[in-house]
Amino acid sequence: xxxxxxTSTGPNTVSDLVTAAGTDHVRLVxxxxxxxxxxxCGSLLHDHVELELPGAPTARGRTAVLRAHRDHNGPRTRHExxxxxxxxxxxxxxxxxxxxGACLRFVDLFHIAExxxxxxxxxxxxxxx
Numbered sequence: 001x002x003x004x005x006x007t008s009t010g011p012n013t014v015s016d017l018v019t020a021a022g023t024d025h026v027r028l029v030x031x032x033x034x035x036x037x038x039x040x041c042g043s044l045l046h047d048h049v050e051l052e053l054p055g056a057p058t059a060r061g062r063t064a065v066l067r068a069h070r071d072h073n074g075p076r077t078r079h080e081x082x083x084x085x086x087x088x089x090x091x092x093x094x095x096x097x098x099x100x101g102a103c104l105r106f107v108d109l110f111h112i113a114e115x116x117x118x119x120x121x122x123x124x125x126x127x128x129x
Contacts (some may be wrong), residue, residue: 022112023086026093029118030079038066046117053123076100089114 025044032041042062051059051068059068081095091110096103105126113119 018112018114018116019086019089019091021116022089022110022118023084023091025112025116025118026084026091026108026110027081030081030093033069033073034078036075038070041069042066044118046113046115046119049118050120051123052121054125073097074099 029041029044032038032044045062045065047062048060049062049065051065053059053068053072056068056072059065077097077099079095079097081093083094085092089112091112092107093110094107095105097106107124107126109122109124110118111120
C-alpha cells in the first residue's frame with residue numbers, strides 16, 4: 001500500500017473528525033483483510049454494515065459481511081491502494097486487488113456511521129468495454 005494515499009488535509013470540524021476516523025478504519029479494513037484477521041476487521045464495522053460485491057447478493061450485518069469478504073478474497077489476496085478521497089462521512093478508495101495470477105482494478109465506496117465505524121461498502125471493478 002502507498003502510505004501517501006492516506007494523507008488528508010482540511011479543517012477539523014466534528015464531521016471531518018468522524019470522516020478522518022472512518023478513513024483510518026477503512027485503511028485498517030484492507031490491512032486486516034490482507035492479513036486474514038477477520039476478527040480485527042469486524043471490530044471496525046458498524047453492527048448493521050452492508051457490503052455490495054459485484055455478482056453477489058448484498059451482505060447485511062457484521063457476520064455476513066465478514067463471511068462475504070472471506071469467500072471473495074481467499075487467503076492470498078492483497079489490496080494495493082493508490083488513491084483515497086474522503087469527504088462528509090464518505091470514503092472512496094481506488095486500487096488493485098491482487099491474487100495469485102491476477103490483478104484487478106477496483107473502486108470501493110464506503111459510508112461511515114456517526115461513530116466512525118464502517119457502515120457500508122460498495123465495490124466496483126474495472127472491466128474492458
